[in-house]
Amino acid sequence: MAKRANPRVSDGDATLDVTRADNAASAFAYGDTMQEVEYGEATRDVEYGEAMVGGTSLRAAQRVGTEQEGQEAAGARWYARPTLPHRVGVVIPTRNRPNWLPHMLGSLMMQTHRPERILVVDNGEDSAEEVVSRYPGVEYLRAEVGSGLSGNPARNVGMQAMADLPYLCFLDDDDMIPPDYLEVLLATIATDCRAAAAYPRLRFCGTQQGTWSVPYHPDLLGRSNLAGVPALIRTDALLQVGGWPVFAADPDGTIPHDDWALWRRFRDHGWRMIPAPVDYFYYRHDDGVCHSKARANHQSEWRRTIDPTNLVTLAIPWSGREHLIDAMLDAVARQSYPASQLHLLFYDNSGSEAVGKRLRRWLLEQDGYAGHSYHRDPRPAVAGLSASELADAPLDEGEQGRRRHGRAVNHRVGAIWNRIGQLARTDLVWCLEDDVIPPPDALDRLLDRMGPMVDGVTANYRSRVVPGCSVAWRYTNLETGDLVHLEGGTGLESIGGTGLGCALVRREVFRAGPARSGGEAVGYDCNLWLDVARRGGTVLIDWDLRCEHRIGHWKGEERVAALELPRGVV
Known part of the structure; x- marks a missing residue:
């Protein structure tokens, strides 16, 4: 024996x-x-x-893709030495x-x-x-x-x-x-x-x-x-x-x-x-x-098969809408998703020292998150106008879908999201704009709809520039980037692209990008998803997950984008 x-x-x-x-x-x-x-x-x-x-x-x-042949060829022999x-x-x-x-x-x-x-x-x-x-x-x-x-x-x-x-x-x-x-x-x-x-x-x-x-x-x-x-x-x-x-089992006994x-x-x-x-x-x-x-099913229950450690970063570019900061921070704090598994990335392009201090103070008071970072980028899109004024600029009369200084804003916001995509260190980035207020279960529901072949999942919120439509579209021509905006729907649907107001996006989408502010399609986000569509990617929208889009604060006026379903949609 x-x-x-x-x-x-x-x-x-x-x-x-x-x-x-x-x-x-x-x-x-x-x-x-x-x-x-x-x-x-x-x-x-x-x-x-x-x-x-x-x-x-x-x-x-x-x-x-696979790792490219010849990558780091000049130094490869040093890495091949037996150590x-x-x-x-x-x-x-x-x-x-x-x-x-x-x-x-x-x-x-x-x-x-x-x-x-x-x-x-x-x-x-x-x-x-x-x-x-x-x-x-x-x-x-x-x-x-x-x-x-x-x-x-x-x-x-x-x-x-x-x-x-x-x-x-x-x-x-x-x-x-x-x-x-x-x-x-x-x-x-x-x-x-x-x-x-x-x-x-x-x-x-x-x-x-x-x-x-x-x-x-x-x-x-x-x-x-x-x-x-x-x-x-x-x-x-x-x-x-x-x-x-080593993981503890969830209530259903899976790990x-x-x-x-x-x-x-x-x-x-x-x-x-x-x-x-x-x-x-x-x-x-x-x-x-x-x-x-x-063992959960990898296709239908993808979220339960992946380790949540270092999985999601919540990224918010702050434009300086001071009247919405409390509402947004409260919405973040009320998320049902465990804070201990969530990284926070605040990108402050407000140019306001008061806004910066407010955001940094709030972050310092949070001790339950997996990690957090603050990045300050005060460069203005247009000299003489603050970021919040540009963000909430009204539509030019007679030009549907266009804003004053819209081209400058498009370049600036595209650059911000490109930078955020490089700063994020997790596989998924929950993109949230500072005027889109999500419900408490937003991140949980977005994650439930993510899968191994899905590049992005968005919530439903109404557009500020295309009346009667949500910030979602379908491409009619991948060659030219032509698209049609979607009025609404129900359930989960595959679409061509979406804004980044409340969207869960794979980090690789940004790193395979960038979001081109000048290109075939009309905006940085349209070009970002156009490239994904050309690669055969998948973008989903949960029409039933609705966010409150608070738009307009020009000269003291503010309104909330209607969240009702369009006429004829049940």
């Missing part, structure tokens, strides 16, 4: 008692294990869990299914690059110690961590036990790897010292068959997952981001896709990932985590 490890290891234990199995019983033959699983050769898109990540990720990858010795530790979490372990342990015995350590972390009630004892040199650790919804607590135990090794590879107990698996991953990650992980192609077998292989692009991680757990990871990168994310969450945290810390030309045989069966009720 193997020596018993410390029978109880909790999340808070500082030290871990790990022992190697003494009994060097004959290992499960790799060839025999291969015969137990039928591997399909199909290459069609397959569902990852209940979500079409195969199709979703590939289509999204086509949208955001770490090829010493690898393998961590295999297992829970209540010891009969599956021979699949993975048998294939590890045949590796061309033998790992320095192999550790099985068992957090189940049905002990796997006897199975582990059959394999020479494999370590067994009993750890009472997690709730069974995810293997990440057990992976973190393994990370702590092997933190002295430069590379860690986290494998599942019910899968298999080819003999050159670790060798290829090591060769791949050695090509770029900036890579936190090298990840394989997933070849599905069992109840579902096919392959999943997605190129790396940082913007793609804001839409969909691109890799499974079994990646080779730099230990220093993993320690920098705090290990594998975000936690491998996806780790990849996003790598990206947000400046690391990148590299796909490797090697297969990982991912066995699909009814006991697998992807069939668990703890």
